[in-house]
Amino acid sequence: DGGITQSPKYLFRKEGQNVTLSCEQNLNHDAMYWYRQDPGQGLRLIYYSQIVNDFQKGDIAEGYSVSREKKESFPLTVTSAQKNPTAFYLCASSIGMAGGDTQYFGPGTRLTVL
């Protein structure tokens, strides 16, 4: 089955530690995205990538970093510089970034800072 996988489902981190969230897709999509969702709120874009070896900052990139070394993978690192990292993180992908292209979402990773 084609789709997007995120791991782990739940992640706990101590303050001051970096942590990396995994996102893999087998849909052969060029574009990938990371969003953050806080309780009772909509999604905010952290980073996105239109093609391998290229990525751009979204609306709330501070304290996060990404890489796109393979088409299938777009890992997100939450660094110790992110002041309030506890949130639900969602990865998505789309064929491209043309108008109307549908983004498909993974199941999410819930990060809690202890």
Add this chain to the structure above:
Amino acid sequence: GNSVTQMEGPVTLSEEAFLTINCTYTATGYPSLFWYVQYPGEGLQLLLKATKADDKGSNKGFEATYRKETTSFHLEKGSVQVSDSAVYFCALSAKAAGNKLTFGGGTRVLVKP
């Protein structure tokens, strides 16, 4: 910039009731419009979309019509079921913003038997 405004929830309904969730938007040009649904503890799933004015998107009994004159994309379902309990997000993508998605805040719907 682009923005999406949708009615705040929670919306509580009885089974078989009619559901409407209002969504209005602000965008430059002619955006594409989407409704996504999120079940508890899960990611988002595309429910329906419309890419030009007067288009109607439909799926699983849900419908929404792209109204450019009122900049709206209201979601409707004629007879809801308990399984429709979820959070619904309205979103747009606009060429001027690189076709990135802009989301509304979400509307929680609870359907009681």
